[in-house]
Amino acid sequence: MSDEEDIILSELDDEELVQQMFDDLYDGLKEEIEEAVNILLERKWAPYDILTKALVGGMTIVGADFRDGILFVPEVLLAANAMKGGMSILKPLLAETGAPRMGSMVIGTVKGDIHDIGKNLVAMMMEGAGFEVVDIGINNPVENYLEALEEHKPDILGMSALLTTTMPYMKVVIDTMVEQGKRDDYVVLVGGAPLNEEFGKAIGADGYCRDAAVAVEMAKDFVARKHNQLGA
Numbered sequence: 477m478s479d480e481e482d483i484i485l486s487e488l489d490d491e492e493l494v495q496q497m498f499d500d501l502y503d504g505l506k507e508e509i510e511e512a513v514n515i516l517l518e519r520k521w522a523p524y525d526i527l528t529k530a531l532v533g534g535m536t537i538v539g540a541d542f543r544d545g546i547l548f549v550p551e552v553l554l555a556a557n558a559m560k561g562g563m564s565i566l567k568p569l570l571a572e573t574g575a576p577r578m579g580s581m582v583i584g585t586v587k588g589d590i591h592d593i594g595k596n597l598v599a600m601m602m603e604g605a606g607f608e609v610v611d612i613g614i615n616n617p618v619e620n621y622l623e624a625l626e627e628h629k630p631d632i633l634g635m636s637a638l639l640t641t642t643m644p645y646m647k648v649v650i651d652t653m654v655e656q657g658k659r660d661d662y663v664v665l666v667g668g669a670p671l672n673e674e675f676g677k678a679i680g681a682d683g684y685c686r687d688a689a690v691a692v693e694m695a696k697d698f699v700a701r702k703h704n705q706l707g708a
């Protein structure tokens with residue numbers, strides 16, 4: 477029997493449990509991650525803290541070893557799958573905060589890019605803050621964004637890109653909106669690990685969101701401003 481089989485998650489203290497979650501996420505152990513999330517919830521951890529301190533924290537370690545060639549795509553896929561298992565437990569808890577309805581958002585990952593964990597997290601947090609969110613998934617060409625905007629008429633368009641090769645596509649979407657005279661109808665927020673504020677400005681977005689919490693704050697801010705303008 478290996479050492480790992482001897483570990484009883486519920487017997488670990490919080491700090492040890494979070495460390496163990498980092499290991500289990502790294503090893504792509506979905507059931508263990510789900511069990512640990514439930515244990516932390518029973519211990520009255522806030523869902524947001526579990527998300528950021530345990531799950532995102534663990535994924536950061538995976539990301540570093542992926543970058544350094546220690547982990548490869550199949551292992552990272554397993555880690556992502558384990559992370560999604562944990563996120564699915566937290567999703568209803570983050571969404572049901574009873575926050576008043578704030579506005580609406582269409583969000584999707586751009587063409588050529590299949591990363592969706594960050595986008596999903598933003599969607600979850602936005603729902604929790606009272607936004608209605610239409611998630612159009614991954615690998616979206618400009619037509620998908622335009623169709624979704626037409627159909628749902630959201631306040632905000634959110635775009636996610638995790639690759640330096642796909643982030644320029646955000647400009648394609650924004651430029652097309654400009655060409656079609658639709659740019660000013662929406663607040664455009666962008667995010668993803670390789671982006672920064674300068675890039676957001678350069679492509680003509682209204683805001684660059686470093687993380688999901690910033691996305692929520694910016695979205696609230698823009699919607700409040702829009703309502704003030706309408707009321708003025």
Ligand code: B1M
Pocket residue numbers: 532535536538539540542543544549550552553556583588589590591592593594595597598633634635636637638639640641665666667668669670685686687688689691
């Ligand atoms: Co990919 N991958 N990956 N990968 N992957 C990165 C992004 C990379 C940085 C890893 C590395 O080398 N260190 C690197 C990109 C390098 C670069 O371009 N500079 C990389 C690469 C190279 C690749 C492939 C090309 C690998 C290959 O095939 N050789 C390939 C590309 C596939 C494709 O998209 N076409 C690939 C594939 C994959 C997997 C499929 C294995 C898997 C994705 C699974 C999935 O998402 N379902 C994967 C993963 C998991 C990662 C890392 C390890 C983790 C990403 C993640 O989920 N982070 C990542 C390393 C890293 O980012 N450090 C990496 C956790 C998440 C919560 O954070 O997504 O940053 P993040 O989201 C944050 C913020 O950025 C922000 O808020 C979120 C929450 O706080 N945010 C937004 C994100 N989107 C937003 C949208 C908004 C607002 C805020 O709208 C308003």
